[in-house]
Structures are given as structure tokens and as C-alpha cells.
Amino acid sequence: MTQVVFSAFDYQMMTQAIALAKQGIYTTAPNPNVGCVITKDQAVIGQGAHLKAGQPHAEVYALRQAAEQATGATAYVTLEPCSHYGRTPPCAEALIKAQVARVVCAMQDPNPQVAGRGIQMLREAGIQVDVGLLEQDAINLNPGFIKRMKTGMPFVQLKLAASLDGKTALANGDSQWITGPKARQDVQAYRAKAGAILSTAKTVIDDNASLNVRWQDLPESIQAVYQQDSLRQPVRVVLDRQAKLQNPEYTDLKLWQQQGEILTLHDLAIEVPDPFKSSHQSRAAKVVEQQFDLPSVLKQLADEHNINHIWVEAGAQLAASFIEQNCVDELIIYLAPRLMGTDGRGLTQLCGLSSMNDLIELDIQDVRMVDSDIRLTATIKKK
């Protein structure tokens, strides 16, 4: 197999397709973000992005725009065109019908059961297909979709916030305002990209947390491209082992007041009444020694609820469980520019890490200021 040499024009067009794909990062879940550019004689004749599950795919929008000019054209797509009939007919078929001459894909479909079938269909129809242009950028578009397709598990981001001396809360437990308003907007942006926001009943009860995306709290840069009326609420997943939230005393919590789907998970051994709200599902999940078995919880969320990407935001106890059960793909750590002193609650003390024999070593992927706070993106080193 010879190595494909892509031209500068190819790079430029795929870069544009990737930029188009990003238009969907707040809305496509559980579908992947995909962008498509169609060119002829070095000119763009069609472009599109997949914006929402159930709506047409990127290739379809681009082909509609190109219309009969598509004959003999080149299509740049950030993901291998689909080959199966889902909610929409397969894009590979549409490209064949349109008689494009060449298709450039940034990456194969990550699902091992379909990988390459779309490419094969196109090639069998006599279309030149080149794969792998700006592949890493395309992978970065869909960490959750790709992980679920490849492993059956969702991509998990765990949020932590602390002062520079590692304190997560004031002595009175108040932790909501450790970081500044811009960092809190930043958290809203992460929530908005996720398929689910996961927390615990304790956090929902103690903080009366809504766990939703509030359009008015998103950064202005996102508001500018993401209209309020297309706001998608991630599924709110609440670990509620003893089904406390079903208790009548909690019917006034903010959680229930917001629109969007709510999924609570409880211990199989607990008797649970019917949920009192149509948007609320209550499911049993595996519990081991009074702790949720997180790998099986995550598998359940991926398999039964098509959740690609989970944003975990909870107390230090659950954070520690996620770390200890090796269920974290990425840590997002906010450090506030202050020293809180010994009266504050410790990041690792509450994390329950005291039993660990070894230090947890991180790889810092990114560090930047978010207004006056610091944001770190890190992965945990394999031992």
C-alpha cells in the first residue's frame, strides 16, 4: 500500500471541514461531529455539518448545495461516510449517486463492526478514496463517540476545583465560589459538550444543584454561535444508591424544576417507587460493598442510553472513586489563585486517597488561565 501524499489544497479543505464539524459540538450528541466540503476545480461548491441526531448528515447538506456540479467533484469528510441505513440513508450511497470522483476522509469509522465499509462501497463504485488527512484533529472532534464505538465505554471527564494549596471547600463546606465567574462559565461550556452530567444525590441535595446547562451562563463566545433555542440538555445522571431523591421531601429540589432528562441509579436491592416525573427514569445498577461499581455503571450508560461523553462533577469522595476505579479519561482541574489555610477541606483528604500506597502521577496536557483562575487538563499515568 503506498502512502497518500496530500496537497496543500487538500489540507486547506479538510481544515475547513473540521471547522464545520465543530459547529455541532454542543448539539450532535449522541451522534458524532462531522463536517464536509465538496470542491471542483479548486473551488468550494458545497459544504455542510451534522448538527443534530435525526437531522441530515454533513455530506447530505454539502451534496444538496453542490447539486448537479457534484459530478466529478472531490468530497472532504472528517469521518468515513456511513454505509448503513439508520435514521437517514447511507451517505456513501448518496456520494455514489452524485457521481463524485474522489472522497478524502480524515479517519475511518471507529466502530470495528463497520470500519471501512463505507470506504469499500465508494471504492467498489470506482471512486478514489484517500484516508488519514488530519486524522488526529478529526479524532479530537469526537473523543466520546470514538471511545464508545471502540470500547463500548464512554469518555469520562472529571472536574476538580481547589485553591492553590489544594483545598476544595471552606470549613463550612461551601465550595460553590472557590473559582471565579469565568471559570464557572468554562464549566458550563464543558457541561454543554457532554452527553451526560454525572453527580451524586448528596451533591444534588446538599448544594441543591441543577446539573443543567444554563444558556445565560455560557461564555459569550459560545452564545454567539449557539442559539438559546437550540440548547440541548445533557442527560443528568445522579448516583442515588438508596433512591433518596424519590423521597417526597425532595420534590422541590432545583433538579426537578429544569427541563431535560434525568436518570437516577440505585442499588438493585432497594425498593423504588415509580418516578414522579415523566422526564425521570430510575434504574438499578451494580453496587459492590456499598459503592457503585463504576465500570459497570459506565457500560450501562453507554449501552442503554447511548452516552458517549460524561462530565463528572461531584464531591471529592466520588472523584476519588472514579480515580481509584480507573474510570477517568481526563481530569479538568481548576486552581483558584488563593491560599485557604488549614481550615479548608483538602482535595485528597476528602478524596479518600489516604488508603493508597502510591502517589497518583499525572500527565499535564494543557495549562492556561481562565480569567484569574488556572485550568489544567491532565491524564492519569498508567502504573
Next chain:
Amino acid sequence: MTQVVFSAFDYQMMTQAIALAKQGIYTTAPNPNVGCVITKDQAVIGQGAHLKAGQPHAEVYALRQAAEQATGATAYVTLEPCSHYGRTPPCAEALIKAQVARVVCAMQDPNPQVAGRGIQMLREAGIQVDVGLLEQDAINLNPGFIKRMKTGMPFVQLKLAASLDGKTALANGDSQWITGPKARQDVQAYRAKAGAILSTAKTVIDDNASLNVRWQDLPESIQAVYQQDSLRQPVRVVLDRQAKLQNPEYTDLKLWQQQGEILTLHDLAIEVPDPFKSSHQSRAAKVVEQQFDLPSVLKQLADEHNINHIWVEAGAQLAASFIEQNCVDELIIYLAPRLMGTDGRGLTQLCGLSSMNDLIELDIQDVRMVDSDIRLTATIKKK
């Protein structure tokens, strides 16, 4: 007074003079870093930097190179030329003798007793003098010299190092290897720039700390421009209230084995024998309630030892004292990419900050990776 409009050529030449000044950042203490470029007909005819106290000033080197061409030339100097006879004759006089036509200074001499006299001398000799080009860059060259000239106090940098969860040491007290080798090289570079490295007898005894600059441990980028044989050792200042280090049991400490000046400070009330090493001076300093009065210690170091710039590297107790006594100009905080858990010693716990009523708020000036560690530069917000 009209605002001077500098040309693009002026900016270019002063930028070059500032780059020249930086050649001396490891060697000029207690003198300031100064660079000079002399031009004629838009061409450089001389340049120089002040490299070491006692050696010629930047202007002298530049004038020597320009020789008789200096007549009618323009001199760009990062600091107002000196007007007094010190270890060398005044540079203002040399510029007058050389008959330059114009002098551009980035900033006035910060010493209020001399500020403007060099400029006045030049103007009285009929030379055009323009002041203020790239002033902030020139100020950044000499934070210590400028602070001491203006206030009589040295510029203090306090180093802290912790894990991401704010732990400064393992439970056994071993803190030497929290950060990685590149961060430790970075610390060597900070030490090398300082006029003094300040620590405590406890640190010197517990860690057998040398508190010196080790050329072989400097970053390669610095080794490339700073020859080993011109290595300047900052004065090592050790707070040793009870003059423990004079005790014969400590004569084998690494501190004494290294070349360079050592200054120990002890409580006036303590009887202290003659220092046993010629490079060692022992001085009394003000102690209040068993703690050194840090403002008066710093004043003493500035007044009696001409120290502009102090790098403080010690245990968390002393760090807390510096913060509480408002003696820190800049915090340099290294965060290692790990979580150390509850067994580690806390940054603020050891800092003795538990008695503080309020949080300490910081302004982050800079954040960057040093290999796999994070380095923050911060100032403390005034309350």
C-alpha cells in the same frame, strides 16, 4: 513638555541595548544590568553591556568600540548614564567627551538622590536627551536594583513547591524531589540571578543544603551563555537565631564546603564565637517574640550588604513568616503533576497560616510548564 515620538529605528536599537543588558543578569549584582548601542547614520558603530561590578559600564565599552566615530552619534542606553565618580568615572562625562549628539535612555536612574543628574549633565553640554523608550522592559531588567534604590529594601522572591493537592513533602519530610529535574534546574537559574539566597539553619541542617549555584545544574540554555569560570555565587544568608551553625558538630555541613560568601544572622541576645571560616560573617539582627523581624533583616541586608534581590528558599514556616510580614514581592510556585494524599505535609498547614482570619489572594502573573511540572509566578494582593 512635549511627548517624544520615537522612530522604529529607535525602538530597534533600544531593543538591542536591552538584549545586551541581559548578558549581565547572572554576574552584575549588586550593580544593575545596563546595555548600550551607539549608532551613526542608522548603522551600529559600538555596543556594550555592564557585566560585573568594578568592570567598565556599558557606555564605556560602546564608546571604545565607536572611537572617534562617536562624534555626532546617538547613544541608546537602558538606564540613565551615571553622573558620579564610583569605581569608574561617570558615563555622562565620557559621552560628553566623545561628543555624541543624542542620548536615548529607557529610564531615569531610580535612586531619587541622583535621578536626572546624568541627564542634566548631558543636556547642559548641549546633547539632546530623550527618556522613556521601552521603559517597562528596562524596569524588568533590574527589579532588585530599582526597588533598593527607590525604597532601601531588596526585592524578594519566595519559592514554594508542592504537589497539585498542595502537599510540600512526604510524611517522612523528604521534599527534595517533589518536582522534576528541569524544575530544579529552573530553581538554579533563579538562584543564579539573585544577590542572595536566604534560608534557615533548620533547612541547612535538616537537608544539608548547600544553597549555592551549581554551574553543572544550570539549564543548558544558560550554560551556553554563562561560562563556568565567570560563575558568581550569591551571598548565602542563613537565619540562625541561636547561632547553631557555629556549633562544632556542624563544621562538616556542605554549606561550608562551597566557595562564596556566607552571612549568618543571629539574635543579638546570643553570645557568638568568631566565625571559623574567612568567608563567613556572623551578624546580629532584630528578633521579636522569637521570630526574626523580617523587614528589619531585609533592610540590614540592603544597607550593609548591598543586596538588591533575594531568593528565599526554606521550609513552610519561614515562607509563612515572609507572607505574614508582607515581605514578598513575588511568589514562584512549582506544582508537581501528582496527588500525594493525606500522608503528605500540607503547604499551608506547615506554613502556619492556620491563625489567619482571611484567605490570601494572589494575582497570577505567569503560568507555564517546566518540563512536566507547572510554574506559577504570582504576587500577593494587597488587602
